[in-house]
Amino acid sequence: MKLAALNLVNATLNWNTFALDALLHKAFICGSSSFGGHYLSTFQKSYKPPKRPLTKKEIDELCDEWVLESLNPPITQNMLSEHPVLERAVGPHTIINGKEVVNFASANYLKFVGHDKLLESCNFVLEKYGVGSCGPRGFYGTIDVHIDCEFRITKFLGTHDSILYSYGLSSLFSTISCFCKKDDIIVVDEGVHWGIQNGLYLSRSTIVYFKHNDMESLERTLEKITAQNKRVKKLRRYVVVEFVYQNSGQIAPLDKIIKSKEKYRFRVLLDETNSFGVLGRTGRGLTGYCGVPIEKIDIVTAAMGHALATEGGFCTGNARVIDHQVCSLWTF
Secondary structure (H helix, E strand, O other): OHHHHHHHHHHHHHHHHHHHHHHHHHHHHOOOOHHHHHHHHOOOOOOOOOOOOOOHHHHHHHHHHOOOOOOOOOOOHHHHOOOOOEOOOOOOEEEEOOEEEEOOOOOOOOOOOOOHHHHHHHHHHHHHHOOOOOOOHHHHHOOHHHHHHHHHHHHHHOOOEEEEEOOHHHHHHHHHHHHOOOOOEEEEEOOOOHHHHHHHHHHOOEEEEEOOOOHHHHHHHHHHHHHHOOOHHHOOEEEEEEOEOOOOOOEOOHHHHHHHHHHHOOEEEEEOOOOOOOOOOOOOOHHHHOOOOHHHOOEEEEEOOOOOOOOOEEEEEOHHHHHHHHHHOOOO
16 A cells, blocks of 8 residues: 555656656747746846837827936025125235224235335336236246246255246146156145145056154055055155145154155155245244255245245255256146
8 A cells, every 4th residue: 555655656756747847848949938938038147128119108208207407506505605805905904895804814924915125026026027928937938037036945945946836836736747657656645735636636646645644654654555566666756745734734743754755765745835934943944943954855845825925836956856847847
């Protein structure tokens, strides 16, 4: 009895297996059954529904649902507010809308704006040269007062040569993009201002940030780059910092930066926009405040719109640094 029941079960299983194999065989050969079609679709890379052109009704429905997106962002209440308009020269106090106010926004550190001697000098220059050269420095725009100003900056800071730029920010990002090219490595403080960030973008170099004014972070970054990059000795390497950071007001420990750059053989590009004319016993910035010889700094830049209360900027350093900018740039 048991043997008969076992034979019946085996026969049933064999019949079910045969039926299933036949169905799958038919699905693979013909793909006629719905089961076989779904089974085959699992072996395809992706299931794509059949393509057909949209009907006119569907096109009209899509057009009715489409909403035109504005090209401009929505106007907020802050955008509608008017900017303050000064009614007299910038100073500790100024007048806005007929009311005298205290000025906390000016970078007129030495109160040169409106200085009688400077006004007299400006009137003399305007009468002799007009309002400008109307031409680029590299073509016919260089005037003798440009050469005299570059000589005075060079003598004041104790460097070999200097170059003037017509716009303060251009002296920063033009200098960076002049010396830093693709595949070069630039280690930069994460707190630098917009002018330096723009120069970093234009350089297309490899940018590595270290924590703001953190010398331990700078040391680790330089050590990591030197250890991991086998071609580091064949690449140009720079450290870019500000002496007084525009975004935070902190002073960079220049003596420690110099030690790190000499240890790992990097070049230093220093921006003295907010320290030139202010820090140090004689206003020479880094050399007076930290006691670091300016020869230790490879490239020094500064905008003159703060302490000197004028437009433009300059870059100073050794003669080869300046000659390279004269031959390579059209922005000065």
